[in-house]
Amino acid sequence: MLRLEKRPSPSGFWQATTPILAVALTMIAGGLMFAALGKNPFEAIRTIFWDPLFHEQFASYSRPQLLVKAGPLILIAIGLSLGFRAGIWNIGAEGQYIMGALAGAGVGLAFYPAQHWYIFPLMVIAGALGGWAWAMIPAILRTKFNTNEILVSLLLVYVAQNMLASMSIGMMRNPEGGGFPGSRNLSQYPSAANPELIAGTGMHWGVIAAFMAVIAAYILLQRHILGFQIKLAGQAPRAARFAGVNPTALVVMCMGISGALAGLAGMFEVSGPAGQISIDFNVGYGFTAIIVAFLGRLNPIGILLAGLLMALTYIGGELAQFMLGLPAAAIQAFQGMLLFFLLAVDLLTNYRVRIGTRKEAI
Amino acid sequence: MxxxxxxxxxxxxxxxxxxxxxxxxxxxxxxxxxxxxxxxxxxxxxxxxxxxxxxxxxxxxxxxxxxxxxxxxxxxxxxxxxxxxxxxxxxxxxxxxxxxxxxxxxxxxxxxxxxxxxxxxxxxxxxxxxxxxxxxxxxxxxxxxxxxxxxxxxxxxxxxxxxxxxxxxxxxxxxxxxxxxxxxxxxxxxxxxxxxxxxxxxxxxxxxxxxxxxxxxxxxxxxxxxxxxxxxxGAVLTPPARVGAAKGAIALEVRGLSVPSPIPFGTSLKDVSFAVRRGEVLGIAGVAGNGQDELLLALSGEVRAAQDAVQIDGKGCGDLGPNERRRLGLVSAPEERLGHAAAPDMSLVENALLSGAIRKGLTRNGFIDWGATEAFAATIIKEFDVRTPGTHVAARALSGGNLQKFVVGRELSQTPSVIVINQPTWGVDAAAAAAIRQAILDRTAGGAAVVVISQDLDELLEIADNFAALNEGRLTPPRPVAGLTIDEIGLMMGGAHGMEVAHHGS
Structure with a gap:
């Protein structure tokens, strides 16, 4: 009989190995699923993981997409990971992402067609503030009335989606757009555009912000007392109070940071890759970032790698849909497997497997 | 047979x-x-x-x-x-x-x-x-x-x-x-x-x-x-030695402290008053669950009260948090080691930082000096004879007694002027308990004002100068230990809760 035994200290070996093991298991289980769908599993796996980067025909298009997709995922996931470590569950990054985009685009559109150097920086600030303000609603409701931030932040996503729809057919609609929903294209308005900085790489300001967030979060968690307090609050809330951590301030800070980063991601997206506010502007980055945060085990470096991996499965998944005719649902199931296996093998870090009969309950 | x-x-x-x-x-x-x-x-x-x-x-x-x-x-x-x-x-x-x-x-x-x-x-x-x-x-x-x-x-x-x-x-x-x-x-x-x-x-x-x-x-x-x-x-025991220290000015004064308990089914504190001078130990007895945890929380700053309800060196601090009180010279050690005094999954280095950051100056502009923190943890381990393979061991891997030595050592090593400890030797073997009591008495002789909350009457009688008891959240007026009888102590602790009628016939 197999049984699990708690380790006295977490295993460093498994901490490093479980993500690789999880990816390998996902490939095996995913391959079986693709085979059951009547596709060649090896070809499918190669299409998802290899072709986006190295296929001679498609790689020139899909390689820059890697950073374009990974940027917002990493930026949002870094913010979420701080809260998750402290036991503060902001599930509504998608809504904060939308509000950041609306605020940033709103500032840009308000200046149209003036050309000033300061328009884009103002949009950056507005985007961060938009996401921050949206995250403050669940934060304040939790600290004042002890509401559950999971529910409030999640439900606010649907409010934000309706705001987005209303804006794209109402206040922000392009007056020269012939009545079609959607705003002016910000990427064609130089003062407000977030262009590709190095041609062919997909690198834009949002990607740079994501890398900066990774570095800042790493320093915060490793070297700064605030990072220590975040970890402490998540692991041992009573010890955190003993250490002088103010739970209210911590909730406000963590929700604020995650909201601001999600808002920034939305703002960089709307002014760059997406270009405009439209009804279907959001594509679920805010939710996928939750997976990225956990896949990277809430560690900034891990999140960086997890964001790139997740972006790869997105691009590869699209490629597989279009090259092999795999259904979109199969790709989503494949991504789900990744999270499932990661969480499943994660317990090897804290527990060891013992083979043998149970001896006693003590 | x-x-x-x-x-x-x-x-x-x-x-x-x-x-x-x-x-x-x-x-x-x-x-x-x-x-x-x-x-x-x-x-x-x-x-x-x-x-x-x-x-x-x-x-x-x-x-x-x-x-x-x-x-x-x-x-x-x-x-x-x-x-x-x-x-x-x-x-x-x-x-x-x-x-x-x-x-x-x-x-x-x-x-x-x-x-x-x-x-x-x-x-x-x-x-x-x-x-x-x-x-x-x-x-x-x-x-x-x-x-x-x-x-x-x-x-x-x-x-x-x-x-x-x-x-x-x-x-x-x-x-x-x-x-x-x-x-x-x-x-x-x-x-x-x-x-x-x-x-x-x-x-x-x-x-x-x-x-x-x-x-x-x-x-x-x-x-x-x-x-x-x-x-x-298995050894000859030496009781802790007391050096008759000169009593100084009042370092900790509590006046009319009343706070509701933050713990479900806890005991609220009702009008608690006492004063402790430098070089003096106040022992607080009481049956478990009569407000000991709440008193520690109110003194450490985890639970706030009116500003002048708690005074350190004459400065009202009842409304201040734990770190501000640490700055004023008060350290505290809660009863529950894992999860309150220490974070179970964190290393001893991180746990040394937990309450030592302020008084040991382990941070600069919020940035942690891990070198100094590790040195602090190593000092505690050495001075309080904590048996551990090293400073990077998780707190939960230590035995209860060793963790207790670490936690008490961490607080006593911060040159405090006021020390509050709940159950200092709970679950610690006799030799380690004697070492902890000796360390408390040494700090007292060095001019610290000490409050020891304990359910071990022998311990209190051994180290305390004054004695008080908590009973349903109320504190009896402190009395000098010298001359107290065990019967008087029992009555201070509330006698036999509603049991005087028992054993009439027997």
Missing amino acids: TDLLRVEGVTKAYPGVVANSDVSFAISPGEIHALLGENGAGKSTLVKMIYGLVRPDTGRMLLNGAPYHPAEPRAARAAGVAMVFQHFSLFEALNVAENVALGMENPPPMKELASQIRKVSEEYGLPLDPARMVGDLSAGERQRVEIIRCLLQDPKLLIMDEPTSVLTPQEVEILFKTLRQLSSEGTAILYISHKLEEIRALCDEATILRRGRVVATCTPRERTAREMAELMV
């Missing part, structure tokens, strides 16, 4: 530690037998084997002459063995009768059970209302629920694990009367304790364990407490 229970050559090993090695002893019917030993001597493992919670590796047990190897507590109960644990397993939101029913195999209808509880409680002088909510009961009353639950099974052998740690001296007397009555009716009692005077007063025979082995058996009435203590520890 007159023995009720015989234990012969029982050995139990865990990975890395032999808990019991070749242990033998016997109890006859009606005998009150003491199992004596320090923390970690193997008492708990031994009784867990008798109660069917742990199975011995080798050796055998006989009950009434027949082989007895209970596979689980249910089998032990069926054979007539019952146990009252040190930590109660009661549901606070259920009433007494419901709690009793939950521990029974086939509980009778509630009404019948309630009348049975009343009958047994009157018979043995343990008054208890079956309809009361357990959350509203004192620790002594909760213990009665556990005892009555055992008595309803009509046991032949009753195991009691450290039963008096939650009782006032008066309640202890009542419990002893009940136990003597049971013994006279033929029930054998296996009584586990490290309190020697109690064992001398109550027990017929004693088996003394040290490091898992039986080192001696004796008849407690014929030995002095000191002789038994030295058998138990």
